Amino acid sequence: MTRLAAPTTTNTPPATRRWWALAVIALTQLVVVLDGTIVNIALPQAQQELGMSDAQRGWVVTAYALVFGALLLLGGRIADFWGRKRAFMLGMVGFGLASLYGGLAQSGSDLIIARGLQGLFAALLAPAALALLTVTFPSGRERNTAFAVYGAVAGSGAAVGLLLGGFLTEFTSWRWCLLVNLVFVAIGVAIGAVVLGESRAQGRPKFDMWGAVTVTLGFGFLVYGLTLAEGGWLRVDTIGFIAAGVLLLAAFVWIEARVAEPLLPLRILRNRVRAGAFIVQATLGALLIGSTMYLAFHLQLVLGLAPLVAGLATVVMTAATLVVVPLFTRLLPVWGPRAMLIAGPLAAACGMFWLSGVTADGSYALQVLPGLLLVGAGVGITFVPLQNLALVGIAPADAGAASAAVNASMQLGGSIGLSVFALAATGGATRAAAAGAAPAEVLAESYGAVFLAAAIVLLIGAAVAAVCVRGTKEELLPSHG
Structure with a gap:
């Protein structure tokens, strides 16, 4: 028989320090999300300098998402029993060291190993951070605001990674796409040591x-x-x-x-609403981690944009996310989470359908910009209730495991999405080449096939939300009040 969750001990920061804690936690989320995409813009330059094959190039992205997602459940359980602040601090330091190794990589294998190590420490860091957010803001309007901020960072982090990667690649080197993490780590460790409170589940765990x-x-x-x-x-x-x-x-x-003492207590997944939220999170991971790599390739290899310009071209997606988040945070009590979890993926799917029509001779303003605006808005709408809904009603002792499941859903959705989208890209390229298309058009067709596949994945997410997320607004978000 499965034992009941152990009680938890918590040392929550005073009210005056909670918002500083939120800032550190949001910074952490930004780092782990943007690192899923920051190297995307830099990949063509890194591939050339390190002599990587196309397969190795893909594994630079996949290694991070896969190791991160696969180890998140273990990382969450370690954080529950070892101490969430302690796990957070170790994860930050380890992530910084792995980033240093990647920034100094001398071969494609070095870079892939470094990305895997980043994923390993992110798997300890991310669930600890989200669990700290859960216990720091246990209920009420402050909790909803904190989760909206966290969601906005999670939703915009992928595009921020593309922008920052473009800037660093253009003016310094692709290596700084990894070395820049040392700055974030130093800030997070310094402030987190002061403002974060420790919490853990009681008892003597058996992993x-x-x-x-x-x-x-x-x-x-x-x-x-x-x-x-x-x-x-x-x-x-x-x-x-x-x-x-x-x-x-x-x-x-x-x-x-x-x-x-299971790694993932099945009681976390038995709630249909929570399970639905995890699946929606996975579809967003496929979008933000999987398809943005091909967006970066299209902007540079087909449209011929420089790395910085390609990064700037994605800012509209982040801007759309940041615009809709505060608006829909206020609308959450009116609409309720179910409507947003359906409308958000639908809007993002429309954006990806638009992007699926890209051609080699098309313009950014007509073929890319409208799609990015829709995708950014859809991501923002979805993230407003998503993180909160996935964790509502979770026992404090399960906060780390549940937070790990939230992050794992996104990262594993991203790594599986990368694999599925690679199949779509290959199929699109094969069809275009068989029709005698020019090389640039072959690339555009392959990327268009990826965007179409991403749209279908988002439609699945909207359908899952419609089926699984049911109940009154008060039942779904009882902390709203």
Whole structure:
């Protein structure tokens, strides 16, 4: 039988320090989200300097998202029992060291390993930060405001990463896309040591190592199998890795239902509303992590924009997110979370459908800009209630595990999205080449296929929200008051 959640001990910062704590936590979220995309603009330059193959280039992005997502559940449980502030501080320092290693990389393998190490420490850092936010703002209007700020940062971080990556690549070197993290880490450690309060679950934990092994290998095999599918779905290695991944994930669920202290208590997922929120989060991860890499490629390789200009070209997406967040935060008591979790992905899907029409001779103003505005607005609308809804009603002792599940949904959605979108890109390029298209048009067709696939994923997210997120506004967000 599964034991009830252990009680939690909390040392919450005084009211005067809560907003400083929010600033540090939001900075942390910005770092882990923007690092999913900051290297995207720099990849063409890094690939040339380090002599990477196209496959290695893709793994620079996938390694971060995959390791991050696969280890988040373990990181969340460590934070629950070891101490969330302690886990936060160690995660920050480790993330900084991994960034330094990547910034000094001398080969493609070095860069991929560094990105994996970034993901490892982010898996400790991110759930600790979100759990700290949960216990620092336990209820009321302050909680809703804090989660809206956190959501805005999460929603805009991918585009901020593209912009910052473009600036650094244009005026310094692609290496500074990793080294700049040292600045964020120094600020986060210095301020976090003062303003963050410690909290942890009581008791003497027994870590669910079999659960950790099965979920990590399960997601790893599944994503790797999907990457192999570019060479054919019927290949023995493709089928083998995908099947092994699915079986290991099934074993993980079986284990979690039987161990005394599970890595992911299944009570977190049994709530239909919360499970729906996790799935919506995964679709946003596919959008923000998976498709933005191809957006960066289109802007540079097809439209011929310089790295900085390509980064600036994505700012409109962030601006749209930042504009809609305060507006829809005020509308949350009126609309309720369900309407926003349906309308947001639908708006973003419309934007991706628009982007799917890109051509080699098309203009940014007509083919890209309108789509980015819709995507940014849709992301902002979705994130206003999403983080809060995914964590509402969670016992304090489960805050780290639930926060890890929220982040894992996004990162694993991103890593699986990268694999699926690579298949879409290959299919689009193959069709265009078979039709005798010019090289630039082949690229545009492949990226258009990715954007179309992303739109379909977002429509699935909207449908899941419509089915799973049900109940009155008071039932869905009881802290609103």
